Amino acid sequence: xxxxxxxxNKKAVRVAYGETLVELGGLDQNVVVLDADxxxxxxxxxxxxxxxxxxxxxxxxxxxMMAVAAGLAACGKIPFVNTFAVFCTLRAGDPLRSxxxxxxxxxxxxxxxxxxxxxxxxxxxxxxxxxxxxxxxxNIKVIVVADATxxxxxxxxxxxxxxxVYLRLSRAEVPIIFDADYHFVFGKxxxxxxGDDLTIIANGYMVYKALEAVRILNQKGIYPRLLNxxxxxxxxxxxxxKAARETGAILTVEExxxxxxxxxxxxxxxxxxxxVPMKIMGFNDRFGETxxxxxxxxxxxxxxxxxxxxxxxxxxxxAKR
Amino acid sequence: MLTAEEVTRLQTEAxxxxxxxxxxxxxxxxxxxxxxxxxxxxxxILYSRFLRYDPKNPAWxxxxxxxxxxxxxxxxxxxxxxxxxxxxxxxFQTYCNKLHTLLGGHPERDLPGVEANTGSLGHGFNIGIGxxxxxxxxxxxxxxYTILGDGENQEGTIWEGAMAAAHFKLxxxxxxxxxxxxxxxxxxxxxxxxxxxxxxxxxFGWGVxxxxxxxxxxxxxxxxxxxxxxxxxxxxxxxxxxxxxxxxAENKVEWHHKVPSAQEYKELDEMLGLGAL
Numbered sequence: 001x002x003x004x005x006x007x008x009n010k011k012a013v014r015v016a017y018g019e020t021l022v023e024l025g026g027l028d029q030n031v032v033v034l035d036a037d038x039x040x041x042x043x044x045x046x047x048x049x050x051x052x053x054x055x056x057x058x059x060x061x062x063x064x065m066m067a068v069a070a071g072l073a074a075c076g077k078i079p080f081v082n083t084f085a086v087f088c089t090l091r092a093g094d095p096l097r098s099x100x101x102x103x104x105x106x107x108x109x110x111x112x113x114x115x116x117x118x119x120x121x122x123x124x125x126x127x128x129x130x131x132x133x134x135x136x137x138x139n140i141k142v143i144v145v146a147d148a149t150x151x152x153x154x155x156x157x158x159x160x161x162x163x164x165v166y167l168r169l170s171r172a173e174v175p176i177i178f179d180a181d182y183h184f185v186f187g188k189x190x191x192x193x194x195g196d197d198l199t200i201i202a203n204g205y206m207v208y209k210a211l212e213a214v215r216i217l218n219q220k221g222i223y224p225r226l227l228n229x230x231x232x233x234x235x236x237x238x239x240x241x242k243a244a245r246e247t248g249a250i251l252t253v254e255e256x257x258x259x260x261x262x263x264x265x266x267x268x269x270x271x272x273x274x275x276v277p278m279k280i281m282g283f284n285d286r287f288g289e290t291x292x293x294x295x296x297x298x299x300x301x302x303x304x305x306x307x308x309x310x311x312x313x314x315x316x317x318x319a320k321r
Numbered sequence: 322m323l324t325a326e327e328v329t330r331l332q333t334e335a336x337x338x339x340x341x342x343x344x345x346x347x348x349x350x351x352x353x354x355x356x357x358x359x360x361x362x363x364x365x366i367l368y369s370r371f372l373r374y375d376p377k378n379p380a381w382x383x384x385x386x387x388x389x390x391x392x393x394x395x396x397x398x399x400x401x402x403x404x405x406x407x408x409x410x411x412x413f414q415t416y417c418n419k420l421h422t423l424l425g426g427h428p429e430r431d432l433p434g435v436e437a438n439t440g441s442l443g444h445g446f447n448i449g450i451g452x453x454x455x456x457x458x459x460x461x462x463x464x465x466y467t468i469l470g471d472g473e474n475q476e477g478t479i480w481e482g483a484m485a486a487a488h489f490k491l492x493x494x495x496x497x498x499x500x501x502x503x504x505x506x507x508x509x510x511x512x513x514x515x516x517x518x519x520x521x522x523x524x525f526g527w528g529v530x531x532x533x534x535x536x537x538x539x540x541x542x543x544x545x546x547x548x549x550x551x552x553x554x555x556x557x558x559x560x561x562x563x564x565x566x567x568x569x570a571e572n573k574v575e576w577h578h579k580v581p582s583a584q585e586y587k588e589l590d591e592m593l594g595l596g597a598l
Contacts, residue, residue, distance in 0.1 A: 032458070053458070054458070056454065056489075058481075058485055059481075059484070059485065059488075061478075061481035061484070061485065063443075063444075063447075063477075063478045063481065064447050064450070064478055064481035064482050064485055067444045067445075067446075067447030067448050067450075067451065067478065067482075068447055068448070068450050068451035068454065068482075068485070069451060070437070070444075070448045070451060071437075071447070071448040071449060071450060071451020071452040071453075071454070071455065072451040072452070072454060072455050073451075074430075074436065074437065074448065074451070074452060075382075075451070075452050075455030075456070075459070076382075076455070077455055077458075079451075094441055094444070095441070095444045095447070095478075098438065098440065098441040098444065099437065099438060099439075099441070099444045099445075099448055102438050103429070103430050103437070103438045
């Protein structure tokens with residue numbers, strides 16, 4: 001299931017996604033792919049090369065792309081809309097909400113370059129708000145992809161699901177965490193590491209950071225449970241509550257604002273059902289910035305070392321209860 | 322060419338559509354009556370003479386699609402769809418009058434005959450582009466008609482879409498601009514001038530015709546000659562009168578979202594023969 005640490009084998013999530021679009025194109029004639037002229041970034045170009053007649057480049061016009069996708073879906077197509085996460089949730093946010101989500105049309109929204117994965121292009125191209133936006137819109141299912149293996153499985157799952165799905169993808173090459181046996185179940189948390197001292201809930205690239213943190217914690221005699229919460233909506237509340245009951249403390253880690261994302265979703269569940277000490281790690285009400293990917297993340301406090309520190313703090317809080 | 326009899330018939334029937342729109346708005350005490358009345362003749366001739374549809378099978382894949390991009394004008398669409406058999410006229414009583422009504426303040430796909438949820442301006446037109454692309458991809462010869470407000474031409478997405486439709490050579494797409502010169506707060510040219518409108522659309526690569534939107538001869542001629550230019554999408558700029566049919570509402574900015582008072586309804590009843598609500 002899990003590749004062994006340290007993982008040196010890396011692949012970009014966007015490449016695995018692009019390859020999966022090609023695979024899907026062969027499986028279903030109704031799959032059509034749209035891009036707002038960033039297909040070499042999103043890797044939808046792989047589909048364009050194989051199925052040019054089913055690829056639509058709308059130019060730099062994201063809002064138009066979203067509504068055009070709605071029209072295609074209303075005629076039975078399965079459109080995959082591609083652009084950067086920041087543009088498909090904000091620039092095209094109104095048509096995403098009112099003409100895709102409201103009538104629950106079968107449009108798949110692939111948010112590329114999410115988080116700070118496009119680290120050197122700076123804050124205008126990065127996205128640390130997208131999950132908060134899509135999570136608040138009814139009818140949209142939200143999946144955050146952790147690695148290349150999961151990218152393929154999540155994309156296949158999104159195609160099968162009825163209605164709008166937001167796939168959060170990324171630019172950077174990231175370690176391949178999951179091997180070929182990985183079983184992705186939409187809507188279900190995936191337990192990577194069993195443990196009872198506390199629970200770390202992560203998604204996206206932060207799953208890898210959390211794995212590194214778990215290794216360090218283990219060396220200190222601390223055994224956290226690690227959940228990959230790839231599906232942010234609908235949230236696997238059962239897994240969250242089970243973790244709260246069994247481990248008594250929850251630490252969430254995400255490459256997103258601490259407002260409105262995975263941590264918020266988990267806090268909403270815990271606060272209303274089974275409050276335990278918790279900490280939300282993410283972008284602390286600030287934009288990303290330019291720099292090396294891991295460098296920017298570390299500056300925002302998203303590193304294995306910071307996860308370890310926060311886990312230890314939580315254990316202290318838990319002990320005081 | 323329409324015969325004189327055909328024109329009289331269209332006029333009489335369109336007048337009935339207007340009456341139902343007026344009655345629904347008055348009954349519910351809400352509705353965008355003015356902008357519904359300006360497109361009534363356009364809708365009526367389209368559903369009477371041009372659109373291919375089967376009201377008993379509204380999901381028929383080969384049907385022509387009509388999207389009311391200016392969704393707030395739905396009163397005219399509701400009345401038209403019912404008169405053409407998509408649903409029973411008894412539903413008029415539920416317009417904005419009942420929880421879970423299918424006839425809300427903006428059109429939704431749950432109502433048979435409605436192709437898109439519109440209301441947020443500058444998107445319905447673009448949904449139509451997607452439908453026209455699907456028609457081309459599936460080698461189906463249906464047409465997609467979208468009705469836009471003139472004020473709606475201020476939305477940037479309209480021009481994103483206009484560019485794309487021409488680029489993709491969507492000659493199965495027809496846009497109708499309801500050029501009634503008014504928008505919610507004032508005259509269009511005082512709020513944000515959109516002229517020269519025919520030249521704008523032409524320069525974006527569309528075939529353009531300007532007609533009197535209440536003259537059935539001109540509408541017949543325009544819709545019969547679609548596409549105006551082979552390989553290009555067609556736009557009809559229809560000069561219309563906001564509030565057409567209610568003498569005291571015509572060309573009045575406040576009638577964008579206003580309904581007749583009891584006294585006004587009485588006057589209209591005497592004038593048009595509306596009958597009891």
